[in-house]
């Protein structure tokens with residue numbers, strides 16, 4: 001099976017020697033590593049987060065950081081802390097399906113604004129929020145994956161980021177900036193995060209709640225991520241967390257902090273980036289070579305995902321069983337819209353993840369998929 005479905009990083013090249021060194025950090029301080037820890041994460045881990053965010057161009061202080069069990073927990077905590085049944089949230093369309101799932105537990109009213117090649121359409125956001133305001137509603141937060149978005153791979157342009165900050169201020173909404181892929185850029189210059197822009201302007205975090213993850217720059221198996229936000233927001237999320245868990249795994253934090261302290265993570269990230277870049281190029285090359293006219297796709301400069309749009313009338317979800325039977329897996333576009341498989345949006349789209357399959361295999365996978373699309377088009 002050519003796996004172009006889940007956003008799985010490649011963990012195969014990490015290296016046993018480094019793993020052994022990390023494990024010895026735990027053995028050296030076993031009693032502490034096996035103990036309960038602080039809800040916000042260990043001090044060392046929060047310093048590590050500050051170092052990673054700074055490396056990404058978002059210099060922050062550890063005092064504004066809480067460690068979570070993955071960015072996914074940050075999404076859930078945002079829902080727990082800020083949403084009540086019927087509250088308005090604004091999300092991108094399409095968006096990360098894990099966020100849709102996390103928010104839906106709290107019963108919000110979800111509005112969507114489209115994403116194009118330059119990221120979230122902020123004029124649409126302005127219109128929606130103004131319209132809602134006239135009707136007496138205010139959005140609690142705007143959820144956005146501004147860099148190498150899941151699922152489209154799009155990166156939000158700098159002017160749009162500035163404008164989004166302004167709009168959020170005007171409408172007194174929080175911005176939930178989910179940025180697990182920001183450090184995985186394969187070409188071009190980095191665009192500042194919303195968190196960095198806000199801190200530059202205001203001197204500290206205000207309404208941007210930044211969610212980070214160790215899953216893509218290191219390993220999803222450690223289940224570690226973080227929230228960077230204003231102390232009041234962190235406090236609200238901490239309160240919401242009570243009863244959910246007693247804090248992130250200390251064992252996991254000890255191992256991860258030891259690894260990041262070695263400084264080796266930057267070299268490893270460079271290796272990962274070169275690998276992903278080749279895989280992306282293989283997928284984009286194969287799309288160009290094999291897909292029939294009428295099919296279009298995005299060309300991301302980083303991250304894991306390519307978004308493929310098929311001609312109207314071709315049902316990507318319906319086609320999936322045949323695709324997997326022939327040996328290629330992808331995620332149907334409908335997964336990334338609030339209506340899901342029962343809805344009307346994204347039916348003729350699909351997401352390919354290029355992070356996991358080696359170039360030769362990925363190319364074969366796209367060739368199989370293109371063959372199937374041709375059949376459905378009646379070529």
Ligand code: PMP
Pocket residue numbers: 007069070071072073096098145150178180212213214215220224225
């Ligand atoms: N947000 C986005 C946009 C993601 O793509 C993912 C992982 N696929 C997550 C959050 C969850 O990340 P984590 O593994 O840190 O929970």
